[in-house]
Amino acid sequence: MDRRSFLKGAFATGAVATAAATGMGALASCTPTAKEDGGSQSTSSANANGGYSFETAPEPIAEGDIKETVEADIVIIGAGFSGLCCALAAAEEGSNVVMIERMDHVVGRGGSIYAMNSKLTKEKGYECSVEEVAQRYKRMMGYHSYRVDGTKWMMHFNRSGEAMDWLIDRMTTASTVGGNDLTPVMEHWYEDPENINGEFPGTHEFLNGPNGKGPDDNPQQDVCDNMAAYCTKEGVDIRYKTEAKQLIKEGEKVTGVVAKTSDGYVRFNGKKAVVLAAGDFGQDKEMLEKFIPWAAHQTEFGGIWDGTGHKMAYWAGAAIDKNETPTPMIFCFQWRSITRQVRAFQGLMVNSDGRRYTNEDNVISHGALALTQEKNHYAYAIWDNDYAEEPQWQNHLYVDGPKVFETPDDVRAYWQTTVDGPGTINMNGSGDIEVKMIKADTIEKLVEELGLPKEEALETIKRYNGFCEKGVDEEFGKRKDLLLPVKNGPFYGIKCTPWFLTTTGGVRCNDKMQVMNSDNEVIEGLYCLGSMVGDMYCNCYSTHFPGHNLGGTCLTFGYLTGRHLAGSE
CATH class of the missing domain: 3.90.700.10 (Succinate dehydrogenase/fumarate reductase flavoprotein, catalytic domain)
Structure with missing residues (x-):
C-alpha cells in the first residue's frame, strides 16, 4: 500500500492507519484560502479513490529542502490559549520550549473561562464539594449520553481551581513583563428554578485590558497577549509566521515537526514531546462532511481553523474520539x-x-x-x-x-x-x-x-x-x-x-493528553490540547458550564501537560 492510498477508508473505523515505521506523517493536501484573521477555508472535493482529499497524505518533505534544525525539549504547535498555558507552565519548571505559530501574533477569542474552587469563586462564596460536582456532572453526563471521558471531567474539577489561581496570579501582575494588569471577575449565570436548564457558577473573565473593557469585547486577546509576554520572559522561543506542515516519526515515536517559514523549511525536534494545539477543523468542509455532516448541513457556516493539527495527528496514526463523533459548538x-x-x-x-x-x-x-x-x-x-x-x-x-x-x-x-x-x-x-x-x-x-x-x-x-x-x-x-x-x-x-462557531474534539487521547491510536495505545511523543482533545463532549457542546472548553482543555489541561512534560507532575 503506497503513501497516497494508505488512508483510504480508515476513518470508517474511527482511526487512520499508522504511518510507515520511519519517515514523516503529513499535513493537509487540500488547498486553503486565507481568511482575514489568518484562518483558512478548504474547498471540498473527493480524490480519485472516492475519499476526501484530507485522507491522503502528501509526500514527505525532502531532507535536502530543510534549511535549519532547531532542538528543544518540547515543541508546541499553535500559540492560542492552550498552547500558551502549556508553554509557560513547562518553561517555568525549567524546560526548553519552542512554540510555532502560523500567524504573526497570538490569538485569543471570547473570554469565558470555567473553573471550580478558584480563589475568586471562594471569595464570592461559591466553593463546591465533590458531592455537589457529582450531581452537576451526572446531569451533564446525561446531556452527553455518557459518551464522554468522565476521568477528564473530574480532572478538570479537581485541578481547575489550581490552574485558575496560577492564571490569576499572572494576569493581575502582567505589567511586570510588559503586559497589562487585568481584573478577574466572575460572570453571572442563569439560574433555572426548575433545575433543568440552568447554568453553574464558575465562569471567569479578565477585564480592563485594551481589548476587554466589558462583555461586548474580546478580553481573551488580552489574556493571550499577557501569556505571550510571560512566555518570552521565561525563555520560550516563539516562532511566528511559521506553519507546521509534517510531523516527523522515528519508528513509532513522534520526534518533531517540519514547518514552513518565509526562508524555507525548518525542522523542530522535540526531545520530550510534540504538542498539537492547533485549534478546530470548522473551516474544512470536507472534515465537517466526514465527521459532523448534520452540523455542516443544518447551520450557518462559521468555524475558525482548518484542521491542521487533526490531519497531522491522523497521519501519525491517531484515532478520532472513541465516540467517533467530534462535537460542534452551535449557538444562536x-x-x-x-x-x-x-x-x-x-x-x-x-x-x-x-x-x-x-x-x-x-x-x-x-x-x-x-x-x-x-x-x-x-x-x-x-x-x-x-x-x-x-x-x-x-x-x-x-x-x-x-x-x-x-x-x-x-x-x-x-x-x-x-x-x-x-x-x-x-x-x-x-x-x-x-x-x-x-x-x-x-x-x-x-x-x-x-x-x-x-x-x-x-x-x-x-x-x-x-x-x-x-x-x-x-x-x-x-x-x-x-x-x-x-x-x-x-x-x-x-x-x-443556528451558528456553527467551532468544533471540539477529533483526536483520541488519554487523561495525560497523550494521543492514542485505534487500539487505544499511546503514540509516544505526541500530545494534544484545546479544541483538539477528544471525548470531552458528545452530541453538542453544552453551555451549562459557560467557558468549559477554555477552562478545561485549554487552561487546566494546558497547565497540567506543561508541568507533566517538565517532570513536575
Missing part, C-alpha cells in the same frame, strides 16, 4: 441582540410556518440546536415593548457587578441600535451573521415584514397570549414566570439561525 447569536447575553430567548418563538415549536426556556446551545429541526433551519423570535420590563433575563453582568441593563429604557435603546444597524455582525473574524431586527407599530405589520404566513402566525400569537393570561402553557409547558404576552406595541421580531 441573534438572541444576544435581544438580551445582550449569551443566552436563549425565552419569549415567543415561531418557525417559518408561523407555528410555535418548542418550550423556549433553554440554554443557548440547546435552544440553537432546536432551530436545526425546523424547516430551512431557522425560526423567529417575537416580543413586544413590555418585554423590556421583564426581570427574568435582566441578570447581572458579573457577580457583584452592574445589571445588564439599568432601566427598561436602556433595553429599548439597545434594541433600537440593532433595528438601525447594518443588518450583520462579525463573529470575531469567523464570518458575518445576519442580524436584522424588525420593529413595527402593529403585530400584523410585524408578521408581514418578517415574511411569515399571516393567518397562521396571528393565530399562534393569539393562542400564546391566551396561555399567558391563564398562566398555563397548554402547548409546551413553559413555566408561568416566562409566559409574557405579545400585546403592547411597538412589536419586535428577528430571524434566528
Whole structure:
C-alpha cells in the first residue's frame, strides 16, 4: 500500500492507519484560502479513490529542502490559549520550549473561562464539594449520553481551581513583563428554578485590558497577549509566521515537526514531546462532511481553523474520539441582540410556518440546536415593548457587578441600535451573521415584514397570549414566570439561525493528553490540547458550564501537560 492510498477508508473505523515505521506523517493536501484573521477555508472535493482529499497524505518533505534544525525539549504547535498555558507552565519548571505559530501574533477569542474552587469563586462564596460536582456532572453526563471521558471531567474539577489561581496570579501582575494588569471577575449565570436548564457558577473573565473593557469585547486577546509576554520572559522561543506542515516519526515515536517559514523549511525536534494545539477543523468542509455532516448541513457556516493539527495527528496514526463523533459548538447569536447575553430567548418563538415549536426556556446551545429541526433551519423570535420590563433575563453582568441593563429604557435603546444597524455582525473574524431586527407599530405589520404566513402566525400569537393570561402553557409547558404576552406595541421580531462557531474534539487521547491510536495505545511523543482533545463532549457542546472548553482543555489541561512534560507532575 503506497503513501497516497494508505488512508483510504480508515476513518470508517474511527482511526487512520499508522504511518510507515520511519519517515514523516503529513499535513493537509487540500488547498486553503486565507481568511482575514489568518484562518483558512478548504474547498471540498473527493480524490480519485472516492475519499476526501484530507485522507491522503502528501509526500514527505525532502531532507535536502530543510534549511535549519532547531532542538528543544518540547515543541508546541499553535500559540492560542492552550498552547500558551502549556508553554509557560513547562518553561517555568525549567524546560526548553519552542512554540510555532502560523500567524504573526497570538490569538485569543471570547473570554469565558470555567473553573471550580478558584480563589475568586471562594471569595464570592461559591466553593463546591465533590458531592455537589457529582450531581452537576451526572446531569451533564446525561446531556452527553455518557459518551464522554468522565476521568477528564473530574480532572478538570479537581485541578481547575489550581490552574485558575496560577492564571490569576499572572494576569493581575502582567505589567511586570510588559503586559497589562487585568481584573478577574466572575460572570453571572442563569439560574433555572426548575433545575433543568440552568447554568453553574464558575465562569471567569479578565477585564480592563485594551481589548476587554466589558462583555461586548474580546478580553481573551488580552489574556493571550499577557501569556505571550510571560512566555518570552521565561525563555520560550516563539516562532511566528511559521506553519507546521509534517510531523516527523522515528519508528513509532513522534520526534518533531517540519514547518514552513518565509526562508524555507525548518525542522523542530522535540526531545520530550510534540504538542498539537492547533485549534478546530470548522473551516474544512470536507472534515465537517466526514465527521459532523448534520452540523455542516443544518447551520450557518462559521468555524475558525482548518484542521491542521487533526490531519497531522491522523497521519501519525491517531484515532478520532472513541465516540467517533467530534462535537460542534452551535449557538444562536441573534438572541444576544435581544438580551445582550449569551443566552436563549425565552419569549415567543415561531418557525417559518408561523407555528410555535418548542418550550423556549433553554440554554443557548440547546435552544440553537432546536432551530436545526425546523424547516430551512431557522425560526423567529417575537416580543413586544413590555418585554423590556421583564426581570427574568435582566441578570447581572458579573457577580457583584452592574445589571445588564439599568432601566427598561436602556433595553429599548439597545434594541433600537440593532433595528438601525447594518443588518450583520462579525463573529470575531469567523464570518458575518445576519442580524436584522424588525420593529413595527402593529403585530400584523410585524408578521408581514418578517415574511411569515399571516393567518397562521396571528393565530399562534393569539393562542400564546391566551396561555399567558391563564398562566398555563397548554402547548409546551413553559413555566408561568416566562409566559409574557405579545400585546403592547411597538412589536419586535428577528430571524434566528443556528451558528456553527467551532468544533471540539477529533483526536483520541488519554487523561495525560497523550494521543492514542485505534487500539487505544499511546503514540509516544505526541500530545494534544484545546479544541483538539477528544471525548470531552458528545452530541453538542453544552453551555451549562459557560467557558468549559477554555477552562478545561485549554487552561487546566494546558497547565497540567506543561508541568507533566517538565517532570513536575
